[in-house]
Amino acid sequence: MKASDTTNTSTLLEWSTGEKSETMHGSSLTFSGYLLTVNSTHETIKSQLKPELTSYLLSGLIPWTGYNITLRRLYSSVDVWRNNPRTRLGRAATVTIKTEPSNPPAPKEIRVLANEEGKVVVQIVAPDFWNGPPFKYHIHWEAQDQERNLSGYREVNVSSPWPSEKKWTTANLTLVPGVRYNVYVSAQNYIGPDVLLMGPELEEQVITAPLVPIDLVAESLTPIEATVSWRAAGPTEYFQVTVDEEYIHQGFYTYQPPSAKSPAHFRARVFWDEKTESSEHSLIVNNLLPARDYVVKVLACTLNECSDIRRAVVFTQPAPTPKPDITIVDSNLNSFVVGWTFPRYNWRSDYDGFLVRYCRMSKVCEESYTDLHLMNVSSLRPDTIYNIEVRVNIKHSDGHVEVGPAARAQVKTWSKRPGKPQLRTHAQGA
DSSP states (O other): OEEESOOSSOEEEEOOOOSOOSBOTTSOOEEEEEEEEEEOSSOEEEEEEOTTOSEEEEOOOOTTOEEEEEEEEEEEEEETTTTEEEEEEEEEEEEEEEOOOOOOOOOSEEEEEEEETTEEEEEEEOOSOOSSOEEEEEEEEEESSGGGOOEEEEEEEOOSSOOTTOOEEEEEEEOOTTOEEEEEEEEEEEEETTEEEEOOOEEEEEEOOOOOOEEEEEEEEETTEEEEEEEOSSOOSEEEEEEEEEEEETTEEEEOOOOTTSOOOEEEEEEOOGGGTTSEEEEEEOSOOTTOEEEEEEEEEETTEEOOOEEEEEEOOOOOOOOOEEEEEEEOSSOEEEEEEOOOTTSOTTEEEEEEEEEETTOOEEEEEESSSEEEEOSOOTTOEEEEEEEEEEEOTTSOEEEOOOEEEEEEOOSSOOOOOOOOOOOTTO
């Protein structure tokens, strides 16, 4: 048997029958055809051929693959008593071939392994069969937005000889951050000088993560409002802005989750206008709490690929210090009592009692401190007018003491103690 006209997917087998023997020597089995067995590292094919054939076009082979081909005569008979078929094989004729190379198929897969600031690492998974000696991968890319005119290409050599255990190759691509790309990869075989076979392309969308926003500034406008501004460092599609209340837990900065006692944290998506790429973006955040630290986080995103976070801290302005509300003013000959209320709930945690100041009309003044909401002042002059001021006392963490605005009242001590009541009696009949 011999093989000829071998291509990348077929070969022509021819054999001579020699002296035909209709029966197997020493047996009643009769010649019924041929058994063709085709072996490669990838597959085994068995076919039964008709007895009158002397040639056969073997097709459906894999390009650039070695095959061991065996042809045997097939003898068979049927036991008429038991209806039991029997077969025997004759001696083997063999031939070895290797199919011609062909264009490789497309790679199986393109995976993104790393994506940071336009530095993209992709993993190219090889096709199952190269159909020839592996040579290179051709990679080219272009922005999905054709107006950007961002394109490029590179070639990556593959190992030669191609190791059977390695099915992938990595490639480093330098792309513009924050852009959607279509990346195309094709495999190439090397057949000989000036003979290269290129396969079809595999397309994959690759989205580069944008650069971190720059010039982030957060400033308090009012006790409940802050302004946030920043600039884009390059192309992006939108910015994700969040504002969370900051507090320290076990030495680390963390963010207080929303609760029924605090307003919902701020979330906003600000879209980028590519026509004003370097312009400043800004927004106003409201519904904040006075005198609190807030962390502002801004990141740039293209689809689901986002940059690292840029952070800034803003301390909201304190709320105006409220006045106490004087509710009781009373006096006698040499003392007075004053009482008040103060909205301590939902206010500063550095609240620290009250300062009471009282002055005679001659501007002679005295001060007293109390952590109560009531004060009784004695040893005063009778028949004297006193001007009273009550202020909240605030002690800051740095030791600075602040006194709030005054709630005012006026009181006059009695001019004299009321005399004893006189009892008069009249005798009956007088």
